[in-house]
Amino acid sequence: MFFTLKTKIWLTILSIVLMFTFFTLIYFPTQQGNYLLKNYTNEVQNLANTVALGVQIALEDQNYKAAQTAMEYVKGNPGLKFVSLVQEDTAWNNTHTKPSVTETVFKTYPDIAKPILVQPAENDSIIVKRAPFTSKLMSGNIVLGFTTKEIEQSKKSIRTTSLIVSTFIFLVGLFIGLLLSRKISRPVIALRDAARKVGEGDLTQCVQVHSTDEIGDLSSAFNKMVHDLSKTRNELHNSNRSLSETNAALNNTLNELKAMQNQLIQSEKMASLGELTAGIAHEIQNPLNFVNNFSEVSIELAEELKEELQTSNLSVNVIDIINDLVQNQQKINYHGKRADSIVKGMLQHSRKSTGQKELTDINQLADEYLRLSYHGLRAKDKTFNATLKTSFDESLQKVNIVPQDIGRVLLNLYTNAFHSVMKKKRELNGDYEPIVVVKTSCTNNTIELCVRDNGNGIPAENINKIFQPFFTTKPAGEGTGLGLSLSYDIITKGHGGSITVDSREGEYAAFIINLPA
Ligand SMILES: Nc1ncnc2c1ncn2[C@@H]1O[C@H](COP(=O)(O)OP(=O)(O)O)[C@@H](O)[C@H]1O
Numbered sequence: 472m473f474f475t476l477k478t479k480i481w482l483t484i485l486s487i488v489l490m491f492t493f494f495t496l497i498y499f500p501t502q503q504g505n506y507l508l509k510n511y512t513n514e515v516q517n518l519a520n521t522v523a524l525g526v527q528i529a530l531e532d533q534n535y536k537a538a539q540t541a542m543e544y545v546k547g548n549p550g551l552k553f554v555s556l557v558q559e560d561t562a563w564n565n566t567h568t569k570p571s572v573t574e575t576v577f578k579t580y581p582d583i584a585k586p587i588l589v590q591p592a593e594n595d596s597i598i599v600k601r602a603p604f605t606s607k608l609m610s611g612n613i614v615l616g617f618t619t620k621e622i623e624q625s626k627k628s629i630r631t632t633s634l635i636v637s638t639f640i641f642l643v644g645l646f647i648g649l650l651l652s653r654k655i656s657r658p659v660i661a662l663r664d665a666a667r668k669v670g671e672g673d674l675t676q677c678v679q680v681h682s683t684d685e686i687g688d689l690s691s692a693f694n695k696m697v698h699d700l701s702k703t704r705n706e707l708h709n710s711n712r713s714l715s716e717t718n719a720a721l722n723n724t725l726n727e728l729k730a731m732q733n734q735l736i737q738s739e740k741m742a743s744l745g746e747l748t749a750g751i752a753h754e755i756q757n758p759l760n761f762v763n764n765f766s767e768v769s770i771e772l773a774e775e776l777k778e779e780l781q782t783s784n785l786s787v788n789v790i791d792i793i794n795d796l797v798q799n800q801q802k803i804n805y806h807g808k809r810a811d812s813i814v815k816g817m818l819q820h821s822r823k824s825t826g827q828k829e830l831t832d833i834n835q836l837a838d839e840y841l842r843l844s845y846h847g848l849r850a851k852d853k854t855f856n857a858t859l860k861t862s863f864d865e866s867l868q869k870v871n872i873v874p875q876d877i878g879r880v881l882l883n884l885y886t887n888a889f890h891s892v893m894k895k896k897r898e899l900n901g902d903y904e905p906i907v908v909v910k911t912s913c914t915n916n917t918i919e920l921c922v923r924d925n926g927n928g929i930p931a932e933n934i935n936k937i938f939q940p941f942f943t944t945k946p947a948g949e950g951t952g953l954g955l956s957l958s959y960d961i962i963t964k965g966h967g968g969s970i971t972v973d974s975r976e977g978e979y980a981a982f983i984i985n986l987p988a
Pocket residue numbers: 883887888891924926927928929937942943944945949950951952953954955956980
């Protein structure tokens with residue numbers, strides 16, 4: 472069964488009040504009445520005994536006057552109804568076989584005609600007690616009748632007092648009940664309602680604190696809790712806001728970083744283009760020299776031929792000259808084509824990668840880019856020299872690759888290798904021969920390309936970082952830290968291959984590319 476707190480308080484108080492009322496209204500007056508009656512009865516009996524003793528002594532002396540005085544001893548008692556002297560006589564039946572006791576009222580006070588001799592008994596209105604006496608003159612009983620009016624009055628007044636006390640207790644109970652429900656149930660109900668609202672998300676709730684007792688403490692604690700909650704919620708709100716602001720800022724930074732990364736990738740491309748241009752210039756120089764030389768020789772030959780024809784002195788020479796001329800034109804054509812292919816290569820590199828795979832001769836590509844990057848570097852630093860060693864597996868079939876992309880990877884690996892050996896040479900400044908080796912080989916279904924240099928190698932603590940974007944040990948402006956990271960992406964994502972590094976610090980570094988054949 473569900474009882475509210477208020478009901479419980481009222482029930483408790485009501486049961487306490489009822490218990491008190493039962494004691495004060497029923498139990499206590501009954502007990503008191505019985506006690507009074509018992510005392511009164513004893514008192515009457517004592518009086519009867521006293522009178523009987525006085526009468527007995529007086530009759531022994533045959534002094535009737537004294538006997539009367541003894542009886543009148545109780546006369547002044549306000550409760551006295553009557554006092555009688557009853558004489559007992561023994562009477563025999565006719566055959567004188569069976570005695571019987573007859574009683575005769577000898578004297579009664581107050582002097583009513585013939586008081587009814589009642590047996591000593593107690594009823595509501597009268598108490599009758601008898602006390603025996605014997606003397607030579609007569610034997611009998613002193614019978615005392617006392618009214619219980621006084622006791623009834625006492626009982627009545629006790630009951631009245633009890634009623635007043637009960638009413639008072641009832642009123643006090645009512646008052647305590649009201650007070651308790653005011654003091655306990657009201658704040659508790661207020662707390663409950665406020666807590667419900669807080670649960671629904673309303674953190675403006677505040678209950679009034681009326682007392683300094685536990686409920687007051689509870690109310691204060693509740694208010695503090697709600698206050699703290701609201702504070703925390705605000706803080707959370709603020710931190711959420713600042714978080715989303717930070718998020719937005721981070722997003723911005725990320726976008727900026729992406730833009731910057733693109734720029735850097737572009738600048739890495741430009742840097743490698745720079746390397747290339749120098750190499751290409753060097754490379755073109757060579758066929759151009761041939762073209763120039765052969766064309767000069769051809770001009771001379773043509774002049775010679777003209778002279779021969781003018782003199783009409785046709786000799787076998789003409790055929791020789793024409794043969795030479797043809798040869799020259801072929802060489803010019805050959806070197807012209809070489810220059811053309813170099814320029815095409817340069818254009819190809821500078822163009823955005825088409826991503827188109829073509830069957831490519833890896834050996835040729837590796838060789839071409841090796842020379843380009845070497846001469847590119849030498850164009851910048853004339854003092855630099857290195858031994859280039861190639862070991863190409865001639866059995867290598869053409870592979871399907873994006874030549875611009877793989878070219879870029881090779882260019883980066885070569886440039887790194889040359890940088891490393893150049894640095895070591897500068898540091899050692901003596902008996903050191905820089906060597907860069909390029910090697911290709913083919914093992915079942917994979918083509919391996921290895922670029923190895925005998926430079927400073929890579930320290931163990933850096934070996935795990937070199938493929939990370941922007942990791943560089945080179946001075947700003949010289950390294951972007953993107954070469955290997957781009958190479959890694961081109962080889963793994965673009966071509967499904969792998970690129971690994973092997974190095975011993977101070978001795979060598981080798982980059983091994985594996986491509987599916
Ligand atoms: N052959 C090599 N020998 C020694 N260190 C190398 C070699 N190749 C790459 N590294 C190291 O790896 C780093 C990253 O190379 P890379 O990604 O090409 O960026 P960058 O050349 O711009 O520094 C270089 O700065 C260098 O420390």
